[in-house]
Amino acid sequence: MTSSPAQDGGPVQGPAGATAALVLADGTVLWGRGVGAVGEAGGEVVFNTGMSGYQEVMTDPSYAGQIITFTFPHIGNVGTNTEDVEATTPAARGCILRADITEPSNWRAAQTLTAWLASHGLVGMTGVDTRRLTRRIRDAGAPNGIIAHAPDGLFDLDALKARAAAWPSLKGQDLAKDVTCAQTYPWTETRWSLAHGYGVLEQPRFHVVAIDYGAKRNILRSLASHGCRVTVVPAGTDAETIMAHRPDGIFLSNGPGDPAATGTYAVPVVRRLVETGTPIFGICLGHQILALALGATTYKMDTGHRGANHPVKDHTTGKVEITSQNHGFGVDRASLPAGVVETHTSLFDGTVEGLAVEGKPVFSVQYHPEASPGPQDSQYLFARFVDHIKARQP
Numbered sequence: 365m366t367s368s369p370a371q372d373g374g375p376v377q378g379p380a381g382a383t384a385a386l387v388l389a390d391g392t393v394l395w396g397r398g399v400g401a402v403g404e405a406g407g408e409v410v411f412n413t414g415m416s417g418y419q420e421v422m423t424d425p426s427y428a429g430q431i432i433t434f435t436f437p438h439i440g441n442v443g444t445n446t447e448d449v450e451a452t453t454p455a456a457r458g459c460i461l462r463a464d465i466t467e468p469s470n471w472r473a474a475q476t477l478t479a480w481l482a483s484h485g486l487v488g489m490t491g492v493d494t495r496r497l498t499r500r501i502r503d504a505g506a507p508n509g510i511i512a513h514a515p516d517g518l519f520d521l522d523a524l525k526a527r528a529a530a531w532p533s534l535k536g537q538d539l540a541k542d543v544t545c546a547q548t549y550p551w552t553e554t555r556w557s558l559a560h561g562y563g564v565l566e567q568p569r570f571h572v573v574a575i576d577y578g579a580k581r582n583i584l585r586s587l588a589s590h591g592c593r594v595t596v597v598p599a600g601t602d603a604e605t606i607m608a609h610r611p612d613g614i615f616l617s618n619g620p621g622d623p624a625a626t627g628t629y630a631v632p633v634v635r636r637l638v639e640t641g642t643p644i645f646g647i648c649l650g651h652q653i654l655a656l657a658l659g660a661t662t663y664k665m666d667t668g669h670r671g672a673n674h675p676v677k678d679h680t681t682g683k684v685e686i687t688s689q690n691h692g693f694g695v696d697r698a699s700l701p702a703g704v705v706e707t708h709t710s711l712f713d714g715t716v717e718g719l720a721v722e723g724k725p726v727f728s729v730q731y732h733p734e735a736s737p738g739p740q741d742s743q744y745l746f747a748r749f750v751d752h753i754k755a756r757q758p
């Protein structure tokens with residue numbers, strides 16, 4: 365194939381050594397080196413500031429429809445393994461990295477990140493000025509974009525620009541239905557760190573039904589480690605079926621996409637569940653769906669929160685905790701109805717981070733107390749949920 369620009373606007377040769385291009389919806393092109401699967405991946409381009417835990421991040425189902433820019437420059441150093449996954453099939457579309465991926469140096473490494481990306485059909489690129497890209501996202505909001513990985517260095521830029529510009533916004537998209545489990549199943553695995561003596565490990569005493577909108581495994585492990593027998597049900601399960609499990613508590617999971625787009629099925633179910641008086645705990649998408657069920661509204665944030673160092677204040681104790689976060693939508697404070705209290709607030713941008721219903725054992729947080737990756741400060745929330753359950757036992 366020719367290395368000079370095609371006359372008809374077809375494929376052109378990128379700069380020397382470039383085997384990948386990131387094309388943003390506004391036509392910006394960033395060149396790099398392709399890793400993982402060959403081909404194209406489109407999505408909303410977001411950034412995550414965590415310094416570790418790239419495999420957990422890449423497998424968090426809440427990243428469906430998104431391409432993740434890692435601001436930490438060295439990603440892949442410890443390879444990948446079969447344990448640090450939050451779901452078996454990654455829902456993220458691809459990744460954008462600063463440095464080239466080096467040989468893994470870790471006793472747990474089973475595969476290089478490069479091979480792992482390829483084995484999951486994920487397109488990635490290295491050699492990108494991720495600081496420039498992150499500033500672009502921070503200043504102008506998370507853009508849609510396409511990563512194209514072409515080992516021959518040929519790119520049809522006009523076509524890529526047109527596809528990036530036409531890529532649909534996450535606003536209005538229900539992605540929870542794509543990542544939820546197909547069938548009801550029991551979850552029994554506990555957190556290994558807790559099981560090894562670093563925290564609470566109780567025998568299952570309470571039955572919790574977890575509604576799976578795209579649940580991370582470490583949330584289910586955290587519930588199991590706090591004495592809960594967990595039954596996981598698909599996102600579309602109705603309130604009668606959930607109550608027929610005779611739950612002591614109900615958990616609303618994290619998940620991808622626009623919470624408002626679950627308004628046809630999840631929101632009315634959660635409204636019914638709140639009426640039953642059963643203790644309810646929601647995380648991230650679960651928090652947003654709970655807010656919608658209570659009558660509040662949600663909105664799409666410009667850049668969202670993704671990382672492992674977000675300070676949040678718990679107004680019920682006055683304590684500040686450092687939290688793990690991954691969300692691009694938020695609950696609108698002005699829309700909170702009477703009787704719904706803001707319990708937690710972000711100390712980065714003052715947005716709502718937690719809610720509770722006055723007089724009911726119902727609460728939620730916008731961030732990720734299970735971490736994975738991230739600090740363990742917020743584990744107390746699982747204990748708070750179990751305390752609500754205990755308080756209702758005869």
Ligand SMILES: NC(=O)CC[C@H](N)C(=O)O
Nearest residue numbers: 618619648649691692693
């Ligand atoms: N981690 C999550 O549950 C994310 C919730 C939602 N999809 C958001 O982006 O805000």
